[in-house]
């Protein structure tokens with residue numbers, strides 16, 4: 562039974578690592594740090610170091626593997642979030658940084674073609 566749960570633990574650690582891939586891929590490939598907090602990932606990295614050091618000390622292979630996954634993922638995310646701080650892909654660009662859309666058509670001729678109704682005072 563312990564063997565089956567140990568195997569389940571390794572599968573869980575592998576799934577935890579796979580779950581990080583889309584986020585890391587987007588961060589590195591798109592150079593987009595939207596929604597990623599450096600403070601939060603700094604804390605997760607610190608927590609991973611502390612928990613993994615205990616896992617190593619007691620020799621729990623599943624938790625050492627999970628810790629290694631967490632250490633690798635949080636280190637990568639923290640490094641690239643720092644490198645690409647303030648950088649966003651087109652789909653995550655904040656509205657405040659988006660280019661202003663201008664309607665460049667001559668308003669004078671538009672008004673001549675479509676006069677406004679007279680205003681009643």
Ligand SMILES: [Zn+2]
Pocket residue numbers: 587591593594595649650651652653
């Ligand atoms: Zn993005």
